[in-house]
Amino acid sequence: MSHSLTDEQLLSLSEQIPVWAAELGFQQCGIVDPDLDSDFAQLQAWLEKGYHGQMNYLADHGEKRRKPYELVPGSCRIISLRMDYTPPAFDALKLIGQPDKAYIARYTLGRDYHKTMRKRITQLGQRIEKETSALGYRAFVDSAPVMERPIAQQAGIGWTGKHTLILNRHAGSYFFLGELFIDLPLPVAEPITKNHCGRCTACLDICPTNAFIGPYELDARRCISYLTIEHKGAIPLNLRPLMGNRIFGCDDCQLVCPWNRFAKLTEESDFHPRHSLDDVSLLTLFAWDEATFLKRTEGSAIRRTGFEGWQRNLAIALGNSSGGAAVIDALKAKREASSPLVQEHIDWAINQLQQNATARREA
Ligand code: B12
Ligand code: SF4
Ligand code: SF4
Secondary structure (H helix, E strand, O other): OOOOEEEEEEHHHHHHHHHHHHOOOOOOEEEEEEOOOHHHHHHHHHHOOOOOOOOOHOOOHHHHOOOOOOOOOOOOOEEEEEEEEEOOOOOOOHHOOOOOEEEEEEHOOOOHHHHHHHHHHHHHHHHHHHHHHOOOOEOOOOOOOOOHHHHHHOOOEEEOOOOEEEOOOOEEOOOOEEEEEEEOOOOOOOOOOOOOOOOOOOHHOOOOOOOOEEEEEEEEHHOHHHHHHHOOOOOOOOHHHHHHOEEEOOOOHHHHHHHHHOOOOOOOOHHHHOOOOOOOOOHHOOOOHHHHHHOOOOOOHHHHHHHHHHHHHHHHHHHOOOHHHHHHHHHHHHHHOOOOOHHHHHHHHHHHHHHHHHHHHHH
16 A cells, blocks of 8 residues: 655654554554564574474465565564563462462463454554554564564564563563554664673573573473473473473573563553462362363463363473372373373373382482
């Protein structure tokens, strides 16, 4: 769609967009005409090393990742948007230290962010359209082949931390990213070129599964977030004891980051915990049947792992728990009706608990 706005009108619009974005619940936004050539080369090198595991979709649509405007013909700018998600009254470190409770990553305790974000980004598009009368636009959150992090960095949202996430000096890293592709040649933001990680290596050192090859390089196949959400099938035996009670996602590399002292609590009620998922025992969740799982995870990103993945993850966490007769009984009771994959993880858990109990007796 062609536009008839003067440079002055485009400038004034670019100043107005952050105001509308804030009204829609975004904490930050930046307009960018991205150059992704070097990021794309890094992505290719990462894929060639096989660090993506089963996430084959990351290798699809190569050219569209490098030249994002091909996704939305006619578009010539991207508005990158940030929405904070830290839920209130959630003591993550305390929860990780309680082996009989479930740890679910803080980004997914409430409503699926894809839904909330996409709706708001589309509303931003509608707001701009109202002002300009003719606009071509499209909203993206996570799902499409869009390299969201380098785009956010070039849009001035933050820098890439050694844990590979985007970080902001005033907001830490607990936020989602989304994009609005538009066909107006708006003035662009200053990219963030300064990296404020300095000599810190806290995120690399804390990772429970040693998933970082080095700064800025993650072997997703070892990352608990990948294992619990994206990976289908059996979890490698050597990684299971290292997963602790993390049954969906992982926050450790962000929890230790000094910049997250500046993260603000979200006022977005969609991201507040549902069904007490921020304080629930492993046994309570393991007792859910498939119907309960589907009901309690309605509208939540947790559905992505599926009921079988959910039970598999819980069986591992129970194997890492403090155990006792109730846990062993629950594992045995579920075994019969479970899939072969879950049965194998249940057997591992029982064996693990028995070995731990023997070791404790002998100590
Ligand atoms: C695949 C994916 C994953 C995978 C792989 C993660 C990864 N690091 O790549 C898994 C399942 C493990 C994952 C986990 C998580 N994810 Co994720 N994920 C994605 C997704 C869909 C694609 C990311 C991607 O392209 N990875 C491929 C690799 C190669 O890209 P990369 O690491 O960014 O590499 C770039 C840079 O690091 C740089 N680079 C590479 N090497 C080097 C070397 C040097 C020296 C330098 C300077 C740079 C550099 O170039 C690369 C290309 O741009 C994005 C959404 C999207 N469409 O972008 C969300 C996204 C990145 N995830 C997100 C979140 C919230 C998470 C989790 C925190 C969730 C959780 N709590 O469990 C964890 C964090 C784990 C971690 N430390 O990264 C958010 C991050 C928001 C933010 N603040 O940055 C995103 C943007 C989703 C969203 N819309 O909000 N995720
Ligand atoms: S999310 Fe957890 S497992 Fe993945 S890199 Fe960060 S600390 Fe390691
Ligand atoms: S923990 Fe340290 S190295 Fe890691 S992202 Fe934060 S500041 Fe950077």
